[in-house]
Amino acid sequence: MNQVTIRVPATTANLGPGFDAFGCALSLYTDVTFTRTLNVDSVGSFRITGCDEAYQGPDNLAYEAFCAVCDSLSEPIGDLHIHIDAHIPICRGLGSSAALLVAGAMGANELLGRRLSTQGLLNITNAMEGHPDNLAPAFFGGLTASMVDGGLPMTVSFPLHSGWQFLAMVPDFDLPTAKARAVLPKDVSRADAIYNISHGAMVLKALELGSEKLLRNAMRDKLHQDYRKDLIQDYEPIEALIRTMGAAFCLSGAGPTLLCLTMDPTLKDRLAEKLPQVTTANWEIYPLHVEFQGAKIIASE
């Protein structure tokens, strides 16, 4: 095999109080095709197509993860062509970076004979990303919680009701994760830590049961969302609108995408009608559902 295409789902991290721990895979995808040529003439060249020129350099995350897996297996990279067909919006808090890391790691592993386990690939990519909350659901699908101990991530999957609709409100401005992390305090109070641990446990149960009422109350946070509000235009009126409509609300990952979680299939149309009344920014509503399958191969030759 010298060519493989990997499809990776979008992911939403944190889910309110589960900062750097909870994540869920969603029904929006990025496909990445890796074509590797290895012969006596190989010079270790690489070419990246399908994305903006700004992402075609050696710091492309799919390329970096591909190289990291080759390195860990002591294999040459060969001459590599990476083609990216991205449907996950970039720099919007829906796991576009994690998707590229997962694709690169899986792509290399497949082309090298699938010698590493998914856990092994998670270990490598977590060392690159710094937190496993997007990576874990991108690899495993569904709802996950992860912890890092001794530098190594460990992930468990949680059941969740299939009726949840994730209405992702994606603005036309981006927010680099580094900027959204820079505004967070280094230390937190015991009260805030307790608040998030207790609310986090309730979020997992509410997602399992499909209880909108429990989720609405539990999906609150003291560790990151308040600090990030000012980076996102009209965060507060949009949160107020979602809560008035009876749904649950959180920031998707580091933002700027805002998330409305509901079991009500009619809510999307009402939200689309009311959203322009509370914000002057342009928001596109993506009606998403849970993707229970993680990254997978969709073509190979």
Ligand code: HSE
């Ligand atoms: N847990 C991360 C954060 C997700 O909120 O910063 C974004 O990478």
